[in-house]
Amino acid sequence: MELQLEASGSRGWLSQFPAPLREVALLRLVGSIGAGGVLYLTPLVFHREAFTASAVGQGLALAAIAGTVGRFASGALLDRGLNCSVPVLLAVLFSALADSLLLGARSFGGYAAGQVLLGTAMGLYWPAIELAVPLCAPPVSSARGYALARSADALGIASGALIGALLAGLGRLRGIYLVDMACVAVLAVLLLRRPLPAAPQARRTVRSDWKRWLPPLLPMLAVAVLATAIPALMQSALPLDLVRGGLARGPLPETVGALLIGLQLALLLLIQWPVGRFLAERPVAVGLGISLICFALGTGLLALSALSSAGVLLVVLAQLPLALGEAAFLPTATEAVVELSPRHHQGLAMALFSQCFAISAFGGPLLAGWMLDGQRHGAGLWLVVALLCLLGLPLVARIERVQRQTLLRVLQGAGSSTDALSGADDGADDDDDTPEILYRIGPEPRG
Secondary structure (H helix, E strand, O other): OHHHHHHHHOOOHHHHOOHHHHHHHHHHHHHHHHHHHHHHHHHHHHHOOOOOHHHHHHHHHHHHHHHHHHHHHHHHHHHOOOEOHHHHHHHHHHHHHHHHHHHHOOOHHHHHHHHHHHHHHHHHHHHHHHHHHHHHOOOOOHHHHHHHHHHHHHHHHHHHHHHHHHHHHOOOOOHHHHHHHHHHHHHHHHHHHOOOOEOOOOOOOOOOOHHHHOHHHHHHHHHHHHHHHHHHHHHHHHHHHHHHOOOOOOOOOHHHHHHHHHHHHHHHHHHHHHHHHHHOOOOHHHHHHHHHHHHHHHHHHHHHHOOOOOHHHHHHHHHHHHHHHHHHHHHHHHHHHHHHOOHHHHHHHHHHHHHHHHHHHHHHHHHHHHHHHHHOOOHHHHHHHHHHHHHOHHHHHHHHHHHHHHHHHHHOOOOOHHHHHHOOOOOOOHHHHOOHHHHHOOOOOOO
16 A cells, blocks of 8 residues: 555656545635635624624624534434435535625624635535545555645635735625635536435444444544634634734734734645644544644733733744644544444534534634633633633543453453444444444555
């Protein structure tokens, strides 16, 4: 395998990946270009309309609530054999409607309606596009596939945020919604030309026992809620914190704030592939621990920045650990969900994982808006986030223990993977019920 990858690498870096995986990466790249500006710069758009931080946070919370139904519906239908393209195409439709509303919104009602549609689109999109990676990754590992997918996400989001910063400098910040509309149109054309695959179905009726396969996922989901709050706060609280200033740090122009956010995204773009490739060869607990420590360091620097007149330098410095934390978390966490869930429930598992983004996107902006309006600076907010990240490290240790215990049971012959996690009847087809982590046993390292 390694010799084949090295030979193919001489013909081009991307050629080491199978064609279906490259197509998934292209879809994610196109979608992320539009999303980069919309997700990170929408708070600045409505800050110009004199919305309070609480009002901006309420709109983002409505988007998170709307995404709940979309996520569970997408995950449940994927587990029943729905083609992965269908939820993504529905997401394209809802995203285009959201952009058309947000482009002209001047009141809270229009802003809220656009956010609800945007949240629904994200809810439909993520479980399907995440599940498409392990379906298209063979013969390379899904961990390596997620490293590529997240690199495509990083490139797209950084490009979209840069385009948004340029539009802000030209006084045309709402043009981010036109960019997103163009991207979702291209996304629809690509999907219609070459649809994504459907998840393989169990070869017989499998008894679903969530009491067996869900508990091992719970520590991972708890870490995901905590870690995914960081990007949500980067999208909502950080732009407002920068333009309002801190205790000693002066307010920054909107364009400078947008460029600082773009700096983090550019760093993420540069390090996503090497970090993801490095962690793909190591236990997922390593990547999760690194991510939480980096998030704690980055948000700690943001808290200190409010206390200094030269705090903008600390804000710039904080972008490196924040980018490293995100680069370590995103591919590792998704791979952990794949490894810990039975194959015939991976659609629902992805929906639950994606729901963690919705929970943090709901709670994070509300808490941030309340604290920013109450304290008039972000020092307290970032300090609380840093402490929570450190408190999440014991959960990472729990995830590692769960994976070791599962492997040990199977290697000792104490029970099949079905007995360990999925709860299927005796005699079930192991290929349908075996968690992905059990396929790591073999001569090749993970990744």
